[in-house]
Amino acid sequence: MGKTGYFTHPDCRKHDMGRGHPECPQRLDAIEDRLLASQLLDVVDRREAPLASTELLELAHDRMHVASIVGLAEEVRQQEDAGGYELVHIDPDTAMNRHSLNAALRGAGAAIAATDAVIAGELENAFCAVRPPGHHATHRRAMGFCIFNNIAVAARYALDRHGLKRVAIVDFDVHHGNGTEDILSGDDRVLMVGIFQHPFYPHSGFGAHADNMVNVPVPAYTKGPAIRELIEKNWLPRLEEFRPEMIFVSAGFDAHREDDLGQLGLVEADYQWMTMKIKEVADKYAQGRIVSSLEGGYNLSALGRSVEAHVRELAGV
Numbered sequence: 001m002g003k004t005g006y007f008t009h010p011d012c013r014k015h016d017m018g019r020g021h022p023e024c025p026q027r028l029d030a031i032e033d034r035l036l037a038s039q040l041l042d043v044v045d046r047r048e049a050p051l052a053s054t055e056l057l058e059l060a061h062d063r064m065h066v067a068s069i070v071g072l073a074e075e076v077r078q079q080e081d082a083g084g085y086e087l088v089h090i091d092p093d094t095a096m097n098r099h100s101l102n103a104a105l106r107g108a109g110a111a112i113a114a115t116d117a118v119i120a121g122e123l124e125n126a127f128c129a130v131r132p133p134g135h136h137a138t139h140r141r142a143m144g145f146c147i148f149n150n151i152a153v154a155a156r157y158a159l160d161r162h163g164l165k166r167v168a169i170v171d172f173d174v175h176h177g178n179g180t181e182d183i184l185s186g187d188d189r190v191l192m193v194g195i196f197q198h199p200f201y202p203h204s205g206f207g208a209h210a211d212n213m214v215n216v217p218v219p220a221y222t223k224g225p226a227i228r229e230l231i232e233k234n235w236l237p238r239l240e241e242f243r244p245e246m247i248f249v250s251a252g253f254d255a256h257r258e259d260d261l262g263q264l265g266l267v268e269a270d271y272q273w274m275t276m277k278i279k280e281v282a283d284k285y286a287q288g289r290i291v292s293s294l295e296g297g298y299n300l301s302a303l304g305r306s307v308e309a310h311v312r313e314l315a316g317v
């Protein structure tokens with residue numbers, strides 16, 4: 001059994017979009033508390049997430065997007081130092097404080113470092129407990145709580161810098177990973193499979209799309225058994241056919257039935273089952289290589305329990 005990495009950094013806790021925002025620093029505390037109480041933190045190989053370089057962010061993002069985020073970080077610092085407001089808003093849901101740039105760089109840096117460690121064989125797989133999340137960030141813009149697309153950056157990094165030929169992305173967040181689709185649509189070295197509530201934010205992922213995108217929109221109130229059936233029918237044959245050399249996971253836990261940001265009905269056992277299925281494909285074709293990164297999940301208790309189920313399955317304990 002290989003080792004499971006756990007990448008995180010205190011900077012990710014300092015990114016704060018204001019009182020009452022569901023994408024809050026306490027999400028990381030909930031995860032950490034739960035992994036500590038369940039003794040999973042004793043099992044995983046804990047590592048500090050480094051800062052991603054601009055150059056590597058540009059594997060997935062337009063350089064103007066990266067430059068504009070760096071510029072906004074400077075703006076918020078100046079604004080706060082002058083006694084002004086401590087946030088700048090990118091869209092109605094997404095804001096930066098003075099720590100957000102470093103948090104976002106650690107988020108992408110975690111996925112990159114995890115990719116290095118897994119490809120080097122130091123780790124079999126890894127989970128990145130980071131925020132901000134990434135899967136709504138498109139080639140050119142931040143949106144929907146996301147600044148840089150951590151998983152898309154890491155997938156491109158595995159392809160362009162490590163020379164892998166085929167990588168798969170699995171996205172089980174309740175929201176469609178529109179940013180990842182925007183960046184990787186039509187890149188035949190990538191197969192992306194996703195399941196998400198529809199109709200719902202960000203109102204994409206249905207209708208015509210590139211062949212390398214397997215989108216499974218499901219109506220509100222769909223429960224675990226129906227979702228498992230759809231995954232077996234739609235994801236698994238495509239993953240088998242594609243034979244990925246590595247699998248990236250956009251691990252959002254907001255499809256949990258206790259999560260009020262979405263209206264799907266998954267429970268911890270469903271996250272465990274999905275992780276097991278991902279692992280089966282990874283074991284068969286990809287030497288077990290999986291890098292998973294936190295996306296959504298806003299009910300703190302359900303988030304902690306669901307991440308525990310996911311990491312327990314990754315670690316095989």
Ligand SMILES: [Zn+2]
Pocket residue numbers: 173174175252254295296297
């Ligand atoms: Zn989400």
